[in-house]
Amino acid sequence: MTQPDPTNPRLAAGDTATVTITRPCHGGGGIGELPDGRVVMVADALPGDVAEVRVTRSKKSFALAEIVSLTPSDIRVPQRCPAAAAGAGCCDFGHVDPDAAPELKKDVVTDQLRRIGRLDVGKTPPAGGITVATAKPYQGWRTRVRLGVDDEGRAGLRAAKSNRIITSRCAQTVPGLTDGIIGDDAARFTPGMEVVAVIDGLGRRHVVEVPRPGRGKRATASKATVIEGTGEVTETLGELAWRLPATAFWQAHTAAPGLLAEAISRLTAEGLRVVDPTLTDDRSAGWDLYGGAGVFAPALGEALEEAVGEDVTVYSVEASAAAAASGRQALADIPVTFVTGDVAAAVAQLPAPLGVVCDPPRTGAGEKAIAACAAAAPPVVVHLGCDAATFARDTGSWMAHGYRLHRLEIIDTFPGTHHVESIGLFVRN
Known part of the structure; x- marks a missing residue:
């Protein structure tokens, strides 16, 4: 970290400075360095922008700022969204070249893994690699x-x-x-x-x-x-x-349910191929945690059944009774058992799983739920996160409980925005 520069006066709210943006910021915007040596997070800025900024908030170790004028980055394009151009908080990546957006989002996810999850995938990449994909269409996708x-x-x-x-x-x-x-x-x-x-x-x-x-x-x-x-x-x-x-949760992008289900099936199968085979003995259940209406349960079940060559029951755990009821109706002919309740409490009552899908809300699963799941020693876990920071925190928890990140897939199911879906394949050590 750059140390504050004692030769430059400390900038206060309202002061201006010229800043070069060097990297993207989690939650949108860009990060640079003020003349006084502090990190500054600049709203709507992109890596490569050289901007005159006005400090809006000044703290001891960092500052927030807004753009006054700029020399634009090569990846900056005219805002594509009329609502965002008028100030709406929807398409906050609408001014990013679509070809550059995947790498920006990858940089955010890997930076959060390093800072919060204590995992530097640049120095120690997952054995299965890191991939980035974008859901199509890029515009006109929200249902x-x-x-x-x-x-x-x-x-x-x-x-x-x-x-x-x-x-x-x-x-x-x-x-x-x-x-x-x-x-x-x-x-x-x-x-x-x-x-x-x-x-x-x-x-x-x-x-x-x-x-x-x-x-x-x-x-x-x-x-x-x-x-x-x-x-x-x-x-x-x-x-x-x-x-x-109509008020219930469903993936917003037209292509997202299919893309994510395919990833879950493929990653589960990959995990079972690379994990120590002695860890899979005498297990014939799957856990679909934070399962909602059970959309991903069939993909998990099919992957597990193909791997073990026998019937597998998937237990879908969801706090919402209404979502679970919708799932029971939709999946009546599939071996999926819905369990309504808190994940950390519910999993203690379930058969030991061969594979787990964990798809928590934006706030993440958290240490308590991950510890409860890890206590059952599932050989393979596919963990999804729609917030890079909480995904990184949960990654750290899985690693602390005896798992390693074998593959990281970053799928942009929110094109034109700073949001992104991260999928980690974790296998037990």
Whole structure:
């Protein structure tokens, strides 16, 4: 780390300086160094930008800043999203050359692994390698959106770090998703509420109005007022179909469920090929943790059955009773048993697994759940994370409990944004 420069005055909020951006920042933006030697995180900046920045927050060891003017990086392009150009917090990578975005996201994930997970994959790469892929299409992929409603009843995306409503169209959404909902001639809604719009796997649009949930919470179907459609969506993966409330979780990118299910199946099979075979004896169960409606349970089960040549029961553990109920209905003809409850408590009651899929929410699984899972000594774990920092933290926990990262796959299922899906194949030492 660069030490503060005593020959340069310490910059305070409101001061300006010229900064060269050297690397991407987790959560978006770029990182450089102020003349006083401190690290500065600059909103909307990209590696290669040379920017005049204004300090917005000054701390002892770092500062936050905004761009005043810049000489743009070679990877900077005009913002593709009208809503983001107007200030919405949607497409915060809309000004990144799509060809450069995968490497930026890889840099963020590997940096978080080094800083938080204490794993430097640059110096000690996983034996199975690191791969990066991008879901297609790059634009027009989002099948569901949650919108705010302003005091005049207009629906739109919220401005970045603000409750201000932006009524311009977002480039992420699939065609038709927000027609008549966003724009000058759009319908009006109840001020202070939220509007959830979904185009489901059958191509039908559903629009519901819901009270705004607390931070980090999901709107509930019981409080939804149906504006269009039935409020119950049908989502498909292969020949399977799930019926869910419009407010329920489903992967937003049209291609994401298939891409992630394929990765889970392939990585599980790879893990079982490389792990010590004595660790797989007398095991014929799989665990699908934080399984939601069990979307990934069939992929896990098929991979395990192919490996051992016998029937395997997958136990899908999910805190939401409603999600588990949807899964039971969709997977009635597949050997999947749904368990409703807290993961750390539930796994202690389950048969020892041959393989585990762990797909926690953005907050990650955490030490308690990982310790409980590791106590059963599954030979293979496929861990998914949609937040680079919590994925890195969870990686550190798996390693502390006797696992090594054999392969890292980074799949951009959120193109045009800073978000990314990280998938780690962990095998027991």
